[in-house]
Amino acid sequence: MNLPLIITAVIVGLAVVIGFVSHGRTTMDLEQWSVAGRRYGGVLLWVLAAGEIYTTFTFLGAAGYGYTKGGPAFYILGYGALAYIISFFLLPPLWRYAKRNGLLTQADYFTSRFASPWLGALAAVVGVVFVVPYGTLQLEGLGDIVTTVTNGKVSNATAMIVAFGLVALFVFVSGLRAAAWTSVLKDALLIVAVLIVGIGLPLKYYGSYSGLISAVNHAHPGHLALPGSSRVLGVPWMISTLVLTSMGFYMYPQAFMATYSARSVQAIRRNATFLPLYQILMLLMFYVGFTALLVVPGLKGANSNFALLDLVKKGEPAWITGLVGGAGALAAIVPGGAIVLAAATLVGRNIYRDVISPQASDLSVLRVSRVFVLVVMAASLYIAIRSPSLIVNLLLTAYDGVTQFFPAIALSLVWRRTSKTGVAAGLIVGVGLVLYLVISGHDPIWGLNAGLVALIANALVTVAGSLLVPGRASREVMAAYAPRPMEVAGVPAGTAQEGTAAP
Amino acid sequence: MLKSAAVGFTPYVVMLAGVPFVNSTANVGGIPLLGLWILIWVVLTPVFLLAAHRLLPRAEREDGSQ
Numbered sequence: 196m197n198l199p200l201i202i203t204a205v206i207v208g209l210a211v212v213i214g215f216v217s218h219g220r221t222t223m224d225l226e227q228w229s230v231a232g233r234r235y236g237g238v239l240l241w242v243l244a245a246g247e248i249y250t251t252f253t254f255l256g257a258a259g260y261g262y263t264k265g266g267p268a269f270y271i272l273g274y275g276a277l278a279y280i281i282s283f284f285l286l287p288p289l290w291r292y293a294k295r296n297g298l299l300t301q302a303d304y305f306t307s308r309f310a311s312p313w314l315g316a317l318a319a320v321v322g323v324v325f326v327v328p329y330g331t332l333q334l335e336g337l338g339d340i341v342t343t344v345t346n347g348k349v350s351n352a353t354a355m356i357v358a359f360g361l362v363a364l365f366v367f368v369s370g371l372r373a374a375a376w377t378s379v380l381k382d383a384l385l386i387v388a389v390l391i392v393g394i395g396l397p398l399k400y401y402g403s404y405s406g407l408i409s410a411v412n413h414a415h416p417g418h419l420a421l422p423g424s425s426r427v428l429g430v431p432w433m434i435s436t437l438v439l440t441s442m443g444f445y446m447y448p449q450a451f452m453a454t455y456s457a458r459s460v461q462a463i464r465r466n467a468t469f470l471p472l473y474q475i476l477m478l479l480m481f482y483v484g485f486t487a488l489l490v491v492p493g494l495k496g497a498n499s500n501f502a503l504l505d506l507v508k509k510g511e512p513a514w515i516t517g518l519v520g521g522a523g524a525l526a527a528i529v530p531g532g533a534i535v536l537a538a539a540t541l542v543g544r545n546i547y548r549d550v551i552s553p554q555a556s557d558l559s560v561l562r563v564s565r566v567f568v569l570v571v572m573a574a575s576l577y578i579a580i581r582s583p584s585l586i587v588n589l590l591l592t593a594y595d596g597v598t599q600f601f602p603a604i605a606l607s608l609v610w611r612r613t614s615k616t617g618v619a620a621g622l623i624v625g626v627g628l629v630l631y632l633v634i635s636g637h638d639p640i641w642g643l644n645a646g647l648v649a650l651i652a653n654a655l656v657t658v659a660g661s662l663l664v665p666g667r668a669s670r671e672v673m674a675a676y677a678p679r680p681m682e683v684a685g686v687p688a689g690t691a692q693e694g695t696a697a698p
Numbered sequence: 699m700l701k702s703a704a705v706g707f708t709p710y711v712v713m714l715a716g717v718p719f720v721n722s723t724a725n726v727g728g729i730p731l732l733g734l735w736i737l738i739w740v741v742l743t744p745v746f747l748l749a750a751h752r753l754l755p756r757a758e759r760e761d762g763s764q
Contacts, residue, residue, distance in 0.1 A: 266723070266732050273713060273736040276743040280710050283747055284703055291763050404728030412723050419723040419730035430718050437714055460761045464751060471743040478729075478737060678761035 199344040202517025207358060207524050210380055214365030214373035214532070221372075225557040228370030229299045229540045229564075230455040235375065236462040242378035243371075243453040243533075244282075244466050245473050249385045251336030251527040257477055258503040261484025262494065265415070265423025268481055270436050276471035277437055278444030283467040286445065287460040288608050288676035294455075295675045300537070301451040301600070302545035308607050309615035309666065312549035317619060318600065319545035321626055322448040323538050325596035327575055329447070330534040332593070334359060334579035336500070337527035343504040344520030352580050358528050363572040366532045366539075367565050371456060374533040381525035386476060388522040392503070393479025396510050397486045404482060411485050418488075431642040439647040443598030449530075449537035460678070535575075539567035592633050595646025599625035602654035608676055610661070611668045617660025625653025699755055706750030713739035 221227050235243065253271070260268040289304070296307045301322055306315030334355050341354035365373045401407035411418055422429045445451055457463045480503070487494075487502040491509065494502055507519050543564030548555045555563075602625075603618040628649035632638055638645035713736060720735040729737065751759070 266721075266730070269733045269736050272733065273740060276740040277710050277713065280706055280743060280747065283706055283750065287758070287761070291761075294763060405725060408725040408728055408730060412725060417723060420732050421717075421721050430721055433717050434714050441710070460758075460763060464747075468744050468747040468751065471740050474740060475737065478733065481733070678757045679763050680757065680760060 197345065197348070198513040199517035199520050200348065202514060203341065203344055203520035203524055206384065206518075206521025207361070207528070210377045210525055210528065211361045211365055213380055214362075214369055214377050217372040217376035218369040219372070223370065223561075225561045225564075226297075226299065227372075228561060229536065230452060231371040231375060233294065233456055234458055235456045236458040238379060239375045240453075240457050240462055241466055241470070241473075242382050243375050243456060244450075244463075245382070245470055249382050249526060250530045251333055251340070251523065253477060253480065254385065254389075254523050254526045255336050255339065255500045255503055257480040258484035258487065259499040259501075261481040262488050262502040263499045264425040264428060265418035266420040267423050267425050267428040267433060268484065270433055270440065272474065272477050272481070274437055274440040274444065275474040275477075277441035279467045279470045281441055282445055283464055285605065285608070286454050286463050286467070287678075289604070290454060290457055290460060290463055291678065292675045298455065299452070300540050300544050301446075301448045302541050302549075304451075304604070305618070306545060306549055308668070308672065309613075309618060311615040312545075312553075314615045314619055315545045316550045317622065319541040319549075321596065321599070321622060322541050323571075325593045326448055326534050326538050327571065327578070329593045330531055330538070330571070330575040331579045333527040333531040333534070334575055337524055337531075338579065339500050340504065340520055340523040340527070343501055343508065344516050355576060355579055358524060359531065359572055359576055362528045362532045363535065363569055366536050367568050370536060371453070371533070374453075374529060374536060375456070377525070377529045377532065381522070381529040384518070384522040385526055388519045389476050389479050391515060392483055392507055392511065392519060393476070395515075396506055397482045399510055400486055400490055407482060407485060407489075410489060414489060419485075427639055427642075429642055432639045432644055435639075435644040435647040439598055439644050439650060440594055442601045442650070443594050443646075446597045446600040446604070447534075447537075448541055448597070449533040452537050452540070453533065531575075535568050535571050538571045539564045542567040542571075592629070595629040595633060595638075595644070595649065596626060598646055598650055599629065599653050602650065602657045606654075606657060606661070611673055612661050612665040613657070613668075614661045614664050614666030616664040617657045617662075617666075620660040621653040621655075621657030624656045625649045628652055699758070702750045702753035702755075705753055706747055709739045709743045709746050 226232055257268060257271050260271065292308070293304065298304055298307060300319070302315040302319035305318040306312050337358055338351035338355045341349050342351050397404060397407045401410055408419065415424065418424050421433055445454065454463065483503050483506065487506040491502065491505045504519070508516055543560045547563045548560050599622055602621055603613065607613040629646055632640055632645035632649065640648055716735055720731050722731040724731040726734050
C-alpha cells in the first residue's frame with residue numbers, strides 16, 4: 196500500500212458513507228428519490244447547479260486542453276458565466292411549470308407541454324444516448340486518476356468497477372440526495388486541491404504567473420491565443436463554442452432535473468447571480484496545464500489527460516498526490532451518480548411508463564428506474580473499458596447532442612404554437628446533423644462549432660414545423676409558466692401551493 | 699422583462715464581441731490578454747445580474763410560487 200492510494204480510498208469511502216446516510220429518515224417515494232422533494236435552496240442547490248463546473252472535465256480536461264491546445268481552453272473559463280445568464284431568465288418559468296405539473300425528468304417536460312408521450316420518449320432516448328458518453332467520460336477520468344496516483348498498482352478497469360459499483364449502490368438507495376450531499380464534499384475537496392496545485396506548481400517552477408506566461412510565450416509562440424496549438428480552433432470557433440456550450444449547460448438531463456429540486460424561483464436566481472464567481476478558480480487549472488507543457492512535455496492525444504497528474508506526482512509530496520487523487524475521483528463519481536440517476540429516471544418515467552405501461556404506479560416506476568441505475572452503470576462501464584478516448588472530445592460530442600433540446604425548450608416558453616411536430620422534426624434534424632458532422636470529422640465546420648450549425652438547422656426546422664402544423668397549447672398550459680403573487684386569494688405568504696401537493 | 703434581459707445579457711454579448719480584438723498572447727500581469735478579457739466579464743456577470751434582478755417586472759421579483 197502506498198500513501199496516495201490510502202488517502203484516495205479514504206476520501207472515496209467517506210463519500211460513499213455520506214451517500215448512504217443522505218437517505219435520512221425520508222420515505223423514499225419517486226419524487227423524493229428523483230428531485231429530493233423540491234426542497235433545496237442554499238448550499239445543496241448551489242452545488243447541484245454548479246455540478247457541471249467541478250467535474251473530471253474541469254480537473255483533468257481543463258489542464259489537458261490548456262496543455263495540448265492553449266488559447267482555445269479559455270472557453271472553459273467563460274461558458275459557465277454565460278450559461279448562468281441564460282439560466283437566470285430561462286429556468287424560473289420552467290421551474291414553475293415543472294412544479295405545477297409535477298414533472299420529475301427533462302422528458303416529462305416534453306410529454307406534458309406538448310401532450311405527447313411519444314415526444315417525451317424521443318426526448319428520453321436522445322437524453323440517454325448522450326448522457327451515457329458523459330458518464331463514460333467520468334469513468335475514464337476516474338480510471339486515469341486512480342491508476343496514476345497509485346503508479347499503476349490499481350488497474351484502470353479495477354478502479355472503475357469498484358468506484359462505480361459503489362456509486363450505483365448509493366444512487367440506488369438515496370437518489371438525488373446522495374448526489375447533492377456528496378457534491379458538498381467533492382466541491383470542498385476540489386477547491387482545496389485546485390488551490391494547492393494551481394498556486395503551488397506554477398510558482399514552484401516559474402516563481403510567478405508572469406514568469407510562467409513569459410516562458411510559455413517564449414517556448415511556444417502563439418500557444419496562448421487562438422487558434423493556439425490547435426490550428427483549427429480560431430476566433431469563430433471560440434465564439435460559436437461559447438454560444439453552444441452556454442445554451443447546452445442546463446440541457447443535460449441531470450442538470451435539468453437538478454433545477455426541479457429548487458425550493459423557489461428566488462433560490463434559482465440568487466444562485467445564477469453568484470455562480471459565475473465559482474468558476475474563476477478554473478483559471479488556475481490552465482496554469483497547471485501550461486506548467487505541465489514546459490515541465491512534462493510531449494504528452495499526446497489521450498495522454499494529455501495525464502498532464503496534471505504527472506506534474507503533481509513530479510512536483511508535490513505524496514499526501515498532496517493522494518488528496519488530488521481523492522478529489523479527482525470524487526469529481527468523477529459524484530457527477531457520475533447524478534448522470535446515472537437522470538438516465539435511469541428517463542427510462543423509468545418516459546419509456547417504461549409513458550409508452551410501455553401507461554397504468555404503472557409511481558412505485559413501479561421507482562422500481563424500474565432503480566433497476567436501470569444498474570443497467571446504465573453497466574453500459575457506461577462496458578464502453579469505458581472497451582474504448583478509451585480523449586476526454587474533451589467525448590464531452591464536446593455529448594454537449595453538441597444535448598444542446599439540441601434548447602430551441603424546443605426556449606421557444607415553448609414564449610410561443611404557444613410551438614408544436615410537437617416541429618419539435619420532433621427539429622430534434623431529429625439537429626441530433627442527426629451532430630452525429631454526422633462529428634463522426635465524419637467535420638467539426639469544426641467552416642470554422643464554426645459543428646454543434647452550433649446543427650442547432651441553427653434544428654431551430655429553423657422547429658419553427659417551420661410549428662408554422663406548418665401549429666401547436667394549440669391552452670391558456671391554462673401557458674399560465675403555468677407565470678409568476679404568482681405571494682398572497683393568492685387570501686393564502687398567507689409562504690404557504691401558497693398549487694397543482695400536486697408537496698409535503 | 700426586456701429591459702432586465704438587455705442588462706443581464708450585456709456581459710454575454712460583450713464577452714463574445716470582444717474576442718476578435720483581444721486574441722493576443724500579450725502577458726498582462728501574468729495572464730494572457732485573451733484569458734484576461736474572459737475573466738473580466740465572468741467577474742462582472744454577477745454585477746449585471748444583480749442589476750437585471752432590480753429591473754425584473756414586479757410580479758417576477760415577488761413571485762411566491764412554492
